[in-house]
Amino acid sequence: MVSRLSVTIVTATILLTFQIARGSQAPPLRSESFEVASIRANKTTATFRGGSCRGRDSVYSPGAPIVPPLGRCVFRNVTAVELISSAYDLGWNLNQIALLLKGGPPWIRKDRFNVEAKAANANVSKSELLMMLQQLLKERFSLRVHREPQQVSGFALVVAANGPLMSVASPSGSRLVVGDFDRIEARSATVTQLVEALSNRSTVGGPVVDRTGLTGIYDFTLKFSPDLKADTSEPTPDGPTIFRALETQLGLKLRPERVPIQTLVIEDIKRPSEN
DSSP: OOOTTTEEEOSTTOOEEEEEEOOSOOOOOSOSSOSEEEEEEOOSOOOOBEEEEEOTTOOOOTTOSOOOOTTEEEEEEEOHHHHHHHHTTOOSOHHHHHHHEEOOOGGGGTOOEEEEEEOSSSOOOHHHHHHHHHHHHHHHSOOEEEEEEEEEEEEEEEEOTTOOOOEEOOTTSOOEEEEETTEEEEEEEOHHHHHHHHHTOTTTOSOEEEOSOOOSOEEEEEEOOOOOOOOSSSOBTTBOOHHHHIIIIISEEEEEEEEEEEEEEEEEOOOOOOO
């Protein structure tokens, strides 16, 4: 469903950055729609693209290229697929999006748009903004979708023989996970949040499910090479692979396994009229 996280695509080679943040359970939606929203075609040749929705519980890495004002969604030079992925929280990993989002005409993966949308009340959560973004896609793109279960090749996160090695955190802390190209940093985070972060990494190469049985709150920093090489035994010139780093630094292990996912299937979508 992009930031230094939410995740932002920042170069012509489509480098990805992401942020995943989870706060306390969001209150009921104040509104299903934005107060003001603008969607315009991007006809430039710019290679930079990305964006996110900033709620009161959003967290961004230092130096994030696009940090919207509070209570707004801002996207630059993005496809309809990337907008849908952001709205339905599918992540910004292109392989992950291809796995989770099905259907639709070719233009949704080629045409680019600039989108700005403002909630009536700036003090909204990120989940509320994503619900509003879903509604905006329904209204302006005539988007209709449904979900379908599927079994695919992925990984199970399990406790390694030497683990776990994560520090137990105070339950009163703000739960968040912030990711970069070569690290994942967590404060008062759950293993579920780590699994979500790993599923969005192109260096992992598939969805991840939690088989650790760990239910605590943890602090940790995971450092690894951004190289896509998945060999767990040999370090790259930039450090250990994410597979090796998980085992040596956190005492966890990724085990290949068929895993269940929920795909989002596009039933209908139309090009929006500009405003």
